[in-house]
Amino acid sequence: MSVKQNLDKVYEQIRLACQKCNRNIEEIKIIAVTKYVDINKTIEVLEVGIANIGESKTQDAKSKLEQIQDKAIWHFIGHLQTNKVKDVVGQFQYIHSLDRLSLAKEINKKAEQLNITVPCFVQINISGEESKHGLEPSQAKEFIAGLAAYPAIQVIGLMTMAPYGAVQEETRPIFRQLKELQLELQKNNWSHAPLTELSMGMSNDFTVAVEEGATYIRLGTILLGSSSNK
Ligand SMILES: *Cc1c(COP(=O)(O)O)cnc(C)c1O
Numbered sequence: 001m002s003v004k005q006n007l008d009k010v011y012e013q014i015r016l017a018c019q020k021c022n023r024n025i026e027e028i029k030i031i032a033v034t035k036y037v038d039i040n041k042t043i044e045v046l047e048v049g050i051a052n053i054g055e056s057k058t059q060d061a062k063s064k065l066e067q068i069q070d071k072a073i074w075h076f077i078g079h080l081q082t083n084k085v086k087d088v089v090g091q092f093q094y095i096h097s098l099d100r101l102s103l104a105k106e107i108n109k110k111a112e113q114l115n116i117t118v119p120c121f122v123q124i125n126i127s128g129e130e131s132k133h134g135l136e137p138s139q140a141k142e143f144i145a146g147l148a149a150y151p152a153i154q155v156i157g158l159m160t161m162a163p164y165g166a167v168q169e170e171t172r173p174i175f176r177q178l179k180e181l182q183l184e185l186q187k188n189n190w191s192h193a194p195l196t197e198l199s200m201g202m203s204n205d206f207t208v209a210v211e212e213g214a215t216y217i218r219l220g221t222i223l224l225g226s227s228s229n230k
Helices: 003-021 039-047 058-071 082-088 101-114 137-149 168-186 206-211
Strands: 029-033 052-055 073-076 094-098 118-123 153-159 197-199 216-219
Touching (some): 003 029, 003 206, 039 058, 058 073, 058 082, 082 101, 094 101, 094 153, 101 118, 101 137, 118 137, 137 153, 153 168, 168 197, 168 206, 197 216, 206 216
Parallel strands (some): 073 094
């Protein structure tokens, strides 16, 4: 199946999900996660009209960035080590995995050097799995309030991941809780943290995520297949 055929199917599913919950399909942005595929497949993604590209490791992204950086909008979606910040800020426009102040400090420092602002998502570990990164929901308010000290960071939303291998309907309460947390936190009216976006939903569970309020869905396998080389 070509990327185009896969994308057509995905759009159909998004459309149905939007119908079900009365959402405007234009609120949902697809990030094509290209971590499993090479540069040619990544170019194919751009050619079918997806501009948002997601990568979770700087090594995997490096050669793609060198070749096609200007042609896409880059989202860093993986766990971000502090010593890798220099390879991310200025290369990727969005960071989805802000989860600690030491990381915020480093992002802010690098962004100030480049004289840019970095839109970030704060990653929340709703499911409570120990293997997952992200803040506990109860820590989110204090953490985000503290981010006001880092003026080059704009907190545009929250991000979460559902448990690995969960069947679709098991993910619904997780996405719902992220939405509820967003609404709760928005009451603070922070100018540094408008929190208008929700990054949630992957190949297995994006329709549920859309029904529960996702604005960015991160799709790898369903668009690009699961390659054997990674
Ligand atoms: C790999 C990855 C995805 C995409 O996963 P698929 O199940 O292949 O769609 C989405 N988000 C993050 C953070 C990832 O690491």
